[in-house]
Amino acid sequence: MSDSPDDMDLGPGFDLGEPPAPKAVAPGQSGYRVLARAYRPQTFAELIGQEAMVRTLANAIKRDRLPHAFLMTGVRGVGKTSTARLIAKALNCIGPEGQGGPTIDPCGVCEPCRSIAEGRNIDVIEMDAASHTGVDDVREIIEAVRYATVSARFKIYIIDEVHMLSRNAFNALLKTLEEPPEHVKFLFATTEVNKVPITVLSRCQRFDLRRIPVDLLVGNFRMICEKEGVEAEEDALRLIATAAEGSARDGQSILDQAIAHAALVDGRPQVGADQVREMLGLSDRGATRRLFDQILDGDAPALLATLAEQEALGVEPVATINALLDLIHAATTAKAGRGAGLERLPEAERADVAGWAETLSFPVLHRLWQLLLKGHAEVVAAARPHAACEMALLRLVHAATMPDPLDLARMIRDGVPAAAQGVAGAPQLAAGGGASESAVVAPTPAPQAAPEPLFPADFGTLVAALIDRFPRLGAEMHDYVSPVRYAPPVLEFRILQPLDADFPRQVAAALKDMTGEPWTVSSTDAPGEPSLREQQQAARQAHEDALREAPVVAAVMNAFPGATFVEPDQDQNWSDRR
Incomplete structure (x- = not known):
């Protein structure tokens, strides 16, 4: 009697028939992948913003000077893990004909390239150090490196967020990391390289991946929109690239959200700058320029009205402060570089920024920048951010027209009334009896030559x-x-x-x-x-010597050998120190 299922009589109702077909997936739900995954770089040519690293790797491969351990570091989303996978493909590629060697341009069609890209190559092991932090996890690696590869040229260990390994795990890995077998390569990725022990860093070839410039991100997003059939305004892409702060993954995630948020026109999503600005809670650039003009004009009522409009639109106060900081930075750099950087600004902004760079002095721009930075910190920490934003900008309104201290000193020296120099609220020079009879008296110009420039006294x-x-x-x-x-x-x-x-x-x-x-x-x-520092030290030493000669101090010093003088903290009273 046979025991095979085909020969067994299970009785009526037990005919299983053919295996069921896979369940059909509804249109629009067929394995959609977010943009950050769908457009992950598959070749070094697609890796944007890291040209120096790619050139180094290309030369190392070409000259057969490959290190046994690589360390990729940088902020989130700049391509650390993607680079590690690309290196794994580059080292294991055998070419379409199966006879190739390591190359900076992996073919992408051979079995090692395809299996690594699909994450199924048995010789390329990826480990997340955030969830495998202990010595036992590292011990598995140490035991496995002794065995030869199964199908690839190199056995490659990709350890992501390597800084999360415990101290003992790092120590256990050191010997293997220093002298691994010829067929083993280690690829480490981390966002916090300062937490990686120096003993590990010294055994790796380090690559610092840079933040990706805005222009490169805009080009990448434009390419994605073309492939996805999305219409996107240039200013919208630039807003997304700026919000990404140098991270391709962050920018692609924001773009994904913007496409989902966009309205359809003729069946195609239309991503506009206003829509992105509303989605991200950013301040409208036109409103920001209007705010800056109102600050320079000293128009407090108009400024408060504009802030109320922005609040009603859902613009965060910090976003308003950041937008004003961007304008002041653009005007300052344009003034310092004689128009440098204006070409990167939206066309509607260039004339305004160029005008501010021409009319505002460096002291005024620097003062506005410092006051805005102080306001930014206050808004972030405030329990009422909108009120803090209003107070910060009102402070700018009253500070924008203040003269430079040296100009004010010249005015005082020359006897020129502040009102004549456009200083609001400055006292006037008066003569005569009561207040009703007072009058502004302009100084009589001296017949002698123009006064010498005002310089510091010493x-x-x-x-x-x-x-x-x-x-x-x-x-x-x-x-x-x-x-x-x-x-x-x-x-x-x-x-x-x-x-x-x-x-x-x-x-x-x-x-x-x-x-x-x-x-x-x-x-x-x-x-x-002597330098001013040396003069201060000499004065302090002389003061201490004089104190030591006082009987009370001498008695204390004798009672407590080794005691020293300590400068009191000027920003903290003694009751707080107890």
């Missing part, structure tokens, strides 16, 4: 002004410069520590920006006075 005052306006430059002048000659507008100093080769030129440019007058700045080897 080198210390000059450096203090530099620190206020140019913090890095001022700090270097304070710590590493010995003044030899200070005779404005001539400055000669000795550099005590290596600085930039064009440091004197930088100082001259900064002083001209501060005073409005050209300076002659030079460095010399001649001896000069």
Whole structure:
């Protein structure tokens, strides 16, 4: 008697018949893949924004100088895991004829290329270190590397988010990572390279993947829209690319959402800039330019009305602040670079930004930038963000027309009334009896020659002004410069520590920006006075020496050997320190 199922009589009702056909999938649900997966790079030519890394890999493959361990690092969505898979294909490709070797242009049609792309190659092992963090997981790798490959040229281990491995797991991997078998390659990817032990970093060839520029992202999104049959405005794609912050995956996810959100025209989605702006809660660029004009004009009622309109449209206060920061940055860079960067702006903005760059001075632009940065922090931390945004922009309204401190000093020196210089709310010069009889008295111009330019009184005052306006430059002048000659507008100093080769030129440019007058700045080897930092240290030491001579302090120092003087925290009272 046979035991095979075909020979068994299961009785009536047990005829299973043919196996059922796969269930049909409704149209529109047939395995849709999100754009970030569907358009993942399959060749190095499709990997955007990483040309330097691709060139290095191409040369390494061509010259047979392949390392045994690669480390890809960078922010989210720039192509770390995709690059690891591409390297795996490049190392294992055998070409359409089956006779090829490692290449920077894998064919994509041979069995290793196809199996790696489909994630089924037995010799290419991907591991997520976030869910496999322990020594046991690494021990499996250590045991498996001893065995030869099954079908590929190299056995490749791709470990994503490698920084999540435990300390013991890293230590267990070190020896194998340093001297792996010839047929094994390690490909690591991480967003937090600072958490990877230095002992691991020193055993890997590191590639820092860069944020992808906006223009490249726009081109990528345009290509995707053409293939998907989507109509998209150029400004809409640029908004998405800007919101992506250099991440291709983030941008493609936002584009996916925008296509789903778009209206259909003749059966094709139409992605518009206004729709993307509404979807992302971004401030309208026209409204942002209007806000900036109202700030410069000092028109507080109009500014509050515009902010109310933006709030009604659902625009987040932080988005409003960010949009204004972008405008000020564009105007400042255009002024510094004589129009540089204007071509990247939307056409409707170029004339306005160019006008602001022409009419606004650097001090005004820098002051607005600093006040907006302070406002940004306040809005983020505030319990009422909209109110905080209003207060921050009203502060800008009253600060935008303030004169530069040096201009104000010149006005005071020359006796020119502030009102004549356009300073709102400045006191007027009055003469006579009561208030009803007072009148503005204009100063009589002196017949002598024009007054000399107003310069800081001494080198210390000059450096203090530099620190206020140019913090890095001022700090270097304070710590590493010995003044030899200070005779404005001539400055000669000795550099005590290596600085930039064009440091004197930088100082001259900064002083001209501060005073409005050209300076002659030079460095010399001649001896000069101690640096301001050395002077402060000497004064502090003299003060401590004087304190030590006081009987009470001497008694304390004797009672507590090794005690030292500590500067009190000026920003915290003693009751808080207890």
